[in-house]
Amino acid sequence: xxxxxxxxxxxxxxxxxxxxxxxxxxxxxxxxxxxxxxxxxxxxxxxxxxxxxxxxxxxxxxxxxxxxxxxxxxxxxxxxxxxxxxxxxxxxxxxxxxxxxxxxxxxxxxxxxxxxxxxxxxxxxxxxxxxxxxxxxxxxxxxxxxxxxxxxxxxxxxxxxxxxxxxxxxxxxxxxxxxxxxxxxxxxxxxxxxxxxxxxxxxxxxxxxxxxxxxxxxxxxxxxxxxxxxxxxxxxxxxxxxxxxxxxxxxxxxxxxxxxxxxxxxxxxxxxxx
Ligand SMILES: [Fe+2]
Numbered sequence: 001x002x003x004x005x006x007x008x009x010x011x012x013x014x015x016x017x018x019x020x021x022x023x024x025x026x027x028x029x030x031x032x033x034x035x036x037x038x039x040x041x042x043x044x045x046x047x048x049x050x051x052x053x054x055x056x057x058x059x060x061x062x063x064x065x066x067x068x069x070x071x072x073x074x075x076x077x078x079x080x081x082x083x084x085x086x087x088x089x090x091x092x093x094x095x096x097x098x099x100x101x102x103x104x105x106x107x108x109x110x111x112x113x114x115x116x117x118x119x120x121x122x123x124x125x126x127x128x129x130x131x132x133x134x135x136x137x138x139x140x141x142x143x144x145x146x147x148x149x150x151x152x153x154x155x156x157x158x159x160x161x162x163x164x165x166x167x168x169x170x171x172x173x174x175x176x177x178x179x180x181x182x183x184x185x186x187x188x189x190x191x192x193x194x195x196x197x198x199x200x201x202x203x204x205x206x207x208x209x210x211x212x213x214x215x216x217x218x219x220x221x222x223x224x225x226x227x228x229x230x231x232x233x234x235x236x237x238x239x240x241x242x243x244x245x246x247x248x249x250x251x252x253x254x255x256x257x258x259x260x261x262x263x264x265x266x267x268x269x270x271x272x273x274x
Contacts, residue, residue: 001109003116006049012041012215014122029126029217037181037219039126040208044215045166052109054168057099057144057238064097064146065261073156073194073224087194092154092226097146097236098260100139113166114142114242123244126217127162135243137251140260142243144168147175148236153227155198157184158220162244165216169238173231177216180204184222197224 004015013021032039045053070091072079082088104111113119115134124132135141147153149171180197183204184190196202210216218225230237243252251257 001049001052001112003109003112003119006045006052006109006113007119008043008046012044015118017118017122017125026122026125030128033126033217033219035181036206037223038179038206038208039215039217040210041215041217042211043213045168045213047213049109049113050168050213053166053240054238056105056108056110057146057168057240060099060103060144061097061146061236063103064099064144066097067260068093068095070094071154071156073154075156076159087189087191087198090155090198092156093152094154094156095147096151096153097148099144099146100260101142102138104142104144110144110240111142120244123162123164123217129162129246131246131248132244133246133248133250135245135251136249137243137257139257140243140252143241143260145239145241146236147171147227147230149230149233151175151236152229155224155226157222157224158218160245161219161221163216163218163220164242164244165218166240166242167210167212167214167216167238168240169212169235170210171230171233171235171237173233174228175230175233175237176207176228177210177225178205178207178228179218179220179223179225181206181223183224194224 009015012025013019016022017026029039070093072088072091074088079088120132120134183193193202193204197205
């Protein structure tokens with residue numbers, strides 16, 4: 001399947017960004033990222049593309065790397081020395097499966113779309129970067145995440161901004177993406193509000209509805225977020241994660257890769273996007 005056939009280019013003309021329609025799409029996407037840290041393009045994938053990508057992932061689910069661990073939301077910082085009950089010490093469950101790039105066929109629909117130049121260029125321009133490249137990481141450049149009943153991806157920040165994902169299948173219950181846009185900034189961690197988020201009493205938590213086929217571009221470095229626990233479901237939640245970088249040849253730190261491939265080694269993974 002040709003990459004161009006996967007995307008609804010009538011609705012989202014990413015192959016002609018310099019047209020009036022393309023410029024409007026870029027402006028809307030940038031405004032969403034600036035205003036609420038999240039740009040959602042529902043119906044971005046054609047139904048045939050959703051079907052093809054699900055069909056690609058399903059046979060790989062049995063071999064997915066499973067991990068289950070508790071971690072703080074601040075894995076990139078030293079969280080020792082904080083008092084009991086402080087958000088820096090709170091542990092959240094990360095439990096789910098990952099199908100890594102080495103398992104995904106290079107000529108399949110997901111890998112083709114990931115590297116399709118118009119898609120890379122759209123993401124680059126939406127994020128306002130001079131350059132953008134598909135990551136070179138043999139494992140984490142491209143993944144499917146799978147969350148079955150009881151799985152969840154607890155509250156955390158990403159250490160990079162501009163994560164791209166494509167929701168392919170929503171579970172029957174739970175598994176919602178929840179976040180607080182720009183809850184922290186460079187000078188203020190805003191622990192009081194973070195504590196309310198953890199306690200379930202914050203009024204700032206957003207839960208945007210998402211249907212399969214939605215393109216998701218997210219700034220998660222300052223926006224705490226999670227995937228809530230999946231409830232009873234006939235099939236697991238399935239989402240494709242596409243990692244890009246401003247520099248060519250980017251690979252993830254060894255510890256990050258190891259944490260996905262072998263969950264017993266790294267108790268506080270913090271750098272990998274959901
Ligand atoms: Fe994340």
